[in-house]
Amino acid sequence: MTDHSTPDRPAPELFTWEFASDPYPAYAWLREHAPVHRTRLPSGVEAWLVTRYADAKQALADPRLSKNPAHHDEPAHAKGKTGIPGERKAELMTHLLNIDPPDHTRLRRLVSKAFTPRRVAEFAPRVQELADDLIGRFAGTGSADLIHEFAFPLPIYAICDLLGVPREDQDDFRDWAGMMIRHGGGPRGGVARSVKKMRGYLADLIHRKRAALPPEPGPGEDLISGLIRASDHGEHLTENEAAAMAFILLFAGFETTVNLIGNGAYALLTHPGQRDRLQTSLAAGERALLETGVEELLRYDGPVEMATWRFATRPLSIGGQDIAAGDPVLVVLAAADRDPERFADPDTLDLSRRDSQHLGYGHGIHYCLGAPLARLEGQTALATLLTRFPDLRLAADPAELRWRGGLIMRGLRTLPVSFTPVP
Numbered sequence: 225m226t227d228h229s230t231p232d233r234p235a236p237e238l239f240t241w242e243f244a245s246d247p248y249p250a251y252a253w254l255r256e257h258a259p260v261h262r263t264r265l266p267s268g269v270e271a272w273l274v275t276r277y278a279d280a281k282q283a284l285a286d287p288r289l290s291k292n293p294a295h296h297d298e299p300a301h302a303k304g305k306t307g308i309p310g311e312r313k314a315e316l317m318t319h320l321l322n323i324d325p326p327d328h329t330r331l332r333r334l335v336s337k338a339f340t341p342r343r344v345a346e347f348a349p350r351v352q353e354l355a356d357d358l359i360g361r362f363a364g365t366g367s368a369d370l371i372h373e374f375a376f377p378l379p380i381y382a383i384c385d386l387l388g389v390p391r392e393d394q395d396d397f398r399d400w401a402g403m404m405i406r407h408g409g410g411p412r413g414g415v416a417r418s419v420k421k422m423r424g425y426l427a428d429l430i431h432r433k434r435a436a437l438p439p440e441p442g443p444g445e446d447l448i449s450g451l452i453r454a455s456d457h458g459e460h461l462t463e464n465e466a467a468a469m470a471f472i473l474l475f476a477g478f479e480t481t482v483n484l485i486g487n488g489a490y491a492l493l494t495h496p497g498q499r500d501r502l503q504t505s506l507a508a509g510e511r512a513l514l515e516t517g518v519e520e521l522l523r524y525d526g527p528v529e530m531a532t533w534r535f536a537t538r539p540l541s542i543g544g545q546d547i548a549a550g551d552p553v554l555v556v557l558a559a560a561d562r563d564p565e566r567f568a569d570p571d572t573l574d575l576s577r578r579d580s581q582h583l584g585y586g587h588g589i590h591y592c593l594g595a596p597l598a599r600l601e602g603q604t605a606l607a608t609l610l611t612r613f614p615d616l617r618l619a620a621d622p623a624e625l626r627w628r629g630g631l632i633m634r635g636l637r638t639l640p641v642s643f644t645p646v647p
């Protein structure tokens with residue numbers, strides 16, 4: 225590990241409880257004094273943290289940084305203990321986030337066909353219905369935990385609908401996903417069992433849908449049917465790959481969106497001036513501030529704190545720092561998006577900020593495939609909350625709120641709120 229601290233500027237401690245609550249001062253220090261910093265992660269693995277915007281953007285698009293964990297030069301003593309997703313044999317599966325071109329290009333093309341912006345736009349009324357329904361369950365009570373009662377169920381039901389998971393099975397998904405989110409997504413114990421159940425269910429669903437697929441696509445055909453159709457039309461997609469694809473859509477699109485809604489609502493509740501502006505603009509029937517606002521919330525405190533793992537396939541240099549082949553690299557999106565070299569007043573939340581080139585959805589060939597769906601869900605969820613509950617307020621001291629201490633994701637465990645009950 226490199227120690228960049230001096231008596232005048234001691235290095236901040238990373239991955240502590242304080243860090244999980246507010247990592248931004250530590251990121252400011254790293255950007256300034258050790259922008260490409262080798263550190264030991266809680267799992268014991270040593271990795272490079274990249275914190276400046278320009279370096280982060282370059283690293284995200286650098287073909288010498290592979291997504292395939294087989295390139296990790298794992299020291300013998302750490303074998304199997306790293307917690308790097310997909311690294312342990314039992315968890316190995318092929319999906320977009322752990323493969324490189326040309327396989328990545330082929331699979332991404334296939335799923336993009338089934339996941340078009342049109343399909344997402346057609347889905348808007350359903351997302352609104354989901355938001356209204358979930359809010360209806362607690363609107364008369366005057367209080368709620370916005371994470372458990374709203375931010376958590378909304379994305380899981382939305383993705384299940386999009387994939388074509390029948391409604392009667394969706395509560396099983398909610399429970400499996402709840403297990404994954406509660407335990408930080410690591411592939412252990414109950415989490416591994418939930419992942420296994422989900423994958424088994426999806427494999428079976430794909431099998432059943434393939435058998436019953438009509439010759440021509442009907443209106444509003446679900447995504448799994450679209451994937452099967454794409455694979456049946458001359459392009460190669462095995463049933464296993466289709467199941468892994470459905471799984472990664474769930475996995476990548478679920479906790480991220482929970483945290484977009486949770487972190488976003490929290491930021492609005494703790495910035496009353498910004499929230500008033502948004503409420504006034506929504507009351508006037510405008511959408512412009514909502515659209516720039518959700519992008520700004522992603523920049524200011526986005527759900528993905530660090531992009532998923534990358535591994536150097538050969539020696540390279542990032543921001544003047546030499547990186548050896550086999551070294552893991554973590555691009556810290558949350559730090560890059562607060563870089564004063566890139567954003568004016570980066571620590572200020574400004575919902576009308578026009579410069580929305582943040583890295584919250586990543587960059588390059590792995591740029592978030594679900595960004596249009598995430599935007600739709602984030603905008604619908606936050607607008608509906610503020611419209612239904614004009615006096616929505618935080619019902620806890622911000623200092624007492626607990627943040628999940630995961631590596632990749634940033635989000636609240638609970639978000640208690642109160643409001644005047646509405647019928």
Ligand code: HEM
Nearest residue numbers: 320321476477480481484531532585586590592593594598
């Ligand atoms: C990839 C962020 C929602 C599906 C990514 C990446 C980021 C990201 C940062 C790139 C990771 C990397 O390069 O290591 C987010 C955020 C979301 C969100 C902040 C919500 C606010 C969704 C949704 C879906 C989704 C709703 C789908 C239903 C994916 C997929 C990839 C991905 C499939 C992998 C793409 C590839 O490797 O080619 N996302 N995501 N995401 N996201 Fe999202």
